[in-house]
Amino acid sequence: MASLPQLIRRFLEKPGSVDLARFQRVAVGAAEHEPRMRELSFEELREAALNEATFCAAVREVAHRTIGERPYDVQLIGTLGMLAGNVVEMGTGEGKTLAGALAAAGFALRGQGVHAISVNDYLARRDAEWMEPFYTALGLTVGWISETSTPEERRAAYAKDITYAAVSEIGFDLLRDRMRTDPAELVQPVPQVALVDEADSVLVDEARVPLVLAGAADPGAAVPEMAALVRRLSRGYHYEIDDEGRAVHLTAKGTDTVEKALGISLYDHATTVTEVNLALHAHALLTRDVDYIVRDGRVHLINASRGRVAQLQRWPDGLQAAVEAKEKLSPTETGEILDSITIQGLLTRYPTICGMTGTAVAVGDNLREFYDLKVAVVPPNKPCVRVDEPDRVYATAIDKDIALVEEIVAQHATGRPILIGTLDVAESEELDAHLRERGLSPVVLNAKNDAEEAAIIARAGERGAITVSTQMAGRGTDIRLGSDGVADLGGLLVIGTGRHTSSRLDDQLRGRSGRQGDPGASVFFVSGEDQLLTAYAPDEALPAPGKDRRIRDAHATYLIGHAQRVAEGVNVEIHRNTWRYTRVLEQQRRQILEHRDKILYGEAGAEALAEARPERYAELVALSSDAEIAEAARQIVLFHLDECWTEHLGFLADLREGIHLRALGRLNPIDEFNREAIPAYRKLLQEIERRSTSSFVAFAPDQPLSEQGLKRPTATWTYLVSDNPFGSDWDRILKRVSGALKGSRRRKS
Structure with missing residues (x-):
């Protein structure tokens, strides 16, 4: 519960309320210095950029000379907003990439190392290479990291003034560094500035995603016989799915069928129960080409907020193996989780966080609550003249699909370019098939071919183009109207095949049309059978349709907005709940890393063991040397610290899994979690000391440590975990309570 001062502050500081006046004065004033800047050398421009009064004019001139881009005043305002530590909202096509580069240069010129954090490898490399001449002219160095970068390449990239990388790669490097036992092997420096592109996606949508470091590879525990068994089961007879489609359970008949097939009493075998449940979840709740795709003999998860393959992401091992068995694929490796960190935990390590996105105001409260960040809304360089039409609402999905195809056919006949945003891969391919049946030739951009995205998006504004995409957020490429006459046709038409659970994703799709004052239009097609309405407004019925099967009653629009607000509220509450648990873990992580660094970089390990067992220490030094025994002591303590931390993470994961049950005893689950997590950490430190001392006493200088246990x-x-695709019981309770409360408030109003 927020305190009264916090509530007052939130009320007074509404999202997007950062005063731009001072930034605007500086940006406008830059024009006065431009004539002089044109006469300066790059070295002189660098000196001018170090001066706050001439920074904007200097970097504008450098950008113009090196990459042919002269930043607009609004881009300079965005730059200054980021340099002041804000998340900047700039519309699609307003030049966020360049504004971010100017801000990165500003931080670097102050002597601060910058991690320019992107959503994928492609954008990280593209932006680093694109902006390199600009940085070089200012005397700054830039590097980039991809999934395939070697440790040496990573170390070199992090040594640059500005490093571009996907958020997952930065997190994985942190986790790998945490297991290093030699300071020379570390690749990542102490963090200073995180400049986040698509800030709402990274800081909010993916904040809860855990990045994982695993070890001790073993074959995956695939259960093909369970996959074959559940394929024979029928929904409604052998198993049932809950109303939200997030939980499945066997019926009495289903249990009998499984027991007969396996020849056992099912609930006498806990491991078998788990295997059956995982196989049933994979079979009944996860859909190919919606939740994942199969490519090159492997299962690839689809990131719902981006509509593309979630690189290196996987479900927890048992479920991952169950999906692989369902698809009759070879199991991937599994193993012990050595360490993990959420994206929010990763980013809160940075003393300075700033960023940019096209849709920040909608998550302004989240950014303030979780990161203490404010939003600065930068006006467009040219007024937006896009026409956003009211939703076209239909009772059934079939009616919606028929109307959708007819609209696309009619608009295409005029030559107008069309961009269609679908909700998943299966829908994009089904629409593609329908359009081809009508003689059209759409280009499909989905999780199966996202490597081609830049070229596809670049052509989406050409006359007669039909582009079908699963998700436009974070694509990183503008759509320009491609030929004469397109503007006269009304510009790019954006069509959404359904509303997303987040209004920001709708706005990201809309924003692809009407860039830089171009004409354009957008419209969404919605049906009463869409998942948004069935999941988040299940008890509400849409008004009756007219003769053309379209629903024009204003109450339909209200219900769609209501369902979307419920969905957003549920996600915020789950985020808040997750962070309440994660916060204590991150505090403990900081403490254990400080302790580890003292051992890694100094003599703390040797000193501790010498104090604990002085006679044994002296005996070992006599058998070897002081330097060798000090190094052995360091490695012994590091080993047990890492081992105990891994065990502590496992304990906390198990604790959290069942902690929600304590709510049944009228106890606060979060208070109960903290009540056990804090003393467990104290025991962790004691256990590290106990094990280290025991190993040191038994240490034999003439044998490798690996042979001494x-x-x-x-x-x-490394991989990212789709933490729990079905939601924990506690998360489902939150969802039901949130929906009930919102429904109650609506009925009372």
């Missing part, structure tokens, strides 16, 4: 994993790998 101190063997580290032979291999490690």
Whole structure:
């Protein structure tokens, strides 16, 4: 519960309320210095950029000379907003990439290392290479990191003044560094500035995503016989799915069928129960080409907020294996989780966070609550003249699909370019098939071919183009009207095949049309059978349709907005709930890393063991040397610290999994979690000391540590976890309560 001062502050500081007046004065004033800047050398321009009064004019001139881009005043305002530590909202096509580069240069010129954080490798490399001449002219260095970068390449990139990388790669490097036992092997420096592109997506939508470091590879625990068994089960007879489509359970008949097939009493075998439930979840709740795709013999998850393959992302091991068995694929490696960190935990390590996106105001409260960030809304360089039409609402999905195809056919006949945003891969391919049946030739951009996205998006504004995309947020490429006459046709028409659970994703799609004052239009097609309405307004019925099967009653528009607000509220509450649990873990992580650094960089390990067992320490030094025993002591303490931390993470994960049940005893689950997590951490420190001392006493200087019970994993790998695609019981309770409360408030109003 927020305190009264916090509530007052939130009321007074509404999202987007950052005063731009001072930034505007500086940006407008830059024009006065431009004539002089044109006469300066790059070295002189760098000196001018160090001066706050001439910074904007200097970087504008450098950008114009090096990359042929002269920043607009609004881009300079965005730059100054980021340099002041805000998240800047700038519309699609307003030049966020260049504004971000100017801000990165500003931080770097102050002597602060900058991590320019992107949503994927492609954008990280593209932006780094695009902006490199600009940075070089200012005497700054820039590097980029991709999934395939070697440790040496990563170390070199992080040594630059500005480093571009996907958020996942930065997190994985942090986790890998946390397992290093030699300071020379570290690749990542102490963080200073995080400049986040698509800030709402990274800081809010993906904040809860855990990045994982695993080790000790073993074959995956695939259960093909369970996959074959559940394929024979029928919904409604052998198993039932809850109203929200997030939980599935066997009926009495289903249990009998499974027991007969396996020849056991099912609930006497806990492991078998787990395998059956995982196989049933994979079979009944996860859909190919919606939740994942299969490519190159592997299961690839689809990131719902981006509509593309979630690189290196996977479900928890048991469910991952169940999906692989369902698709009759070879199991991937599994192993012990050595460490993990959420994206929010990763980014809150940075003393300075700023960023940019096209849709920040809608998550302004979240940014303030979780990161203490404010939103600065930068006006467009040219007024937006796009026409956003009211939703076209239909009772059934079939009626909606028929009307959708007819609209596309009619608009295409005029030559107008059309961009259609679908909600998932399966829908994009189904629409593609329908359009081809009508003689059209759409280009499909979805999770299966996102490597081609830049070229596809670049052509989407050409006359007669039909582009079908699963998600436009974070595509990183503007759509320009491609030929004479397109503007006269009304510009790019954006069509949404359904409303997303987040209004920001709708706005991101809309924003692809009407860039830089271009004409354009947008419209969404919605049906009463869409998942948004069935999941978040299940008890509400749409008004009756007219003779043309379209619903024009204003109450339909209200219900769609209501369902979307409920969905957004549920996600915020789950985020808030997750962070309440994660916060104590992040505090403990900071403390344990400070302790680890003292051992890694200094003599703390040797000093501790020498104090604990002085006679044994002296005995070992006599058998070897002081330097060798000090190094052995360091490695012993590091090993047990890492081992105990891994065990502590497992304990906290198990604790959280069942903690919500304490609510049944009228106890606060979060208070109960903290009540156990804090003493568990104290025991962790004691256990590190106990194990380290025991290993040191038994240490034999003439044998490798790996042969003395101190063997580290032979291999490690990283991935992101789709934490729990079905939601924990506690999260489902939150969802039901949130929906009930919102419905109650609406009925009372």
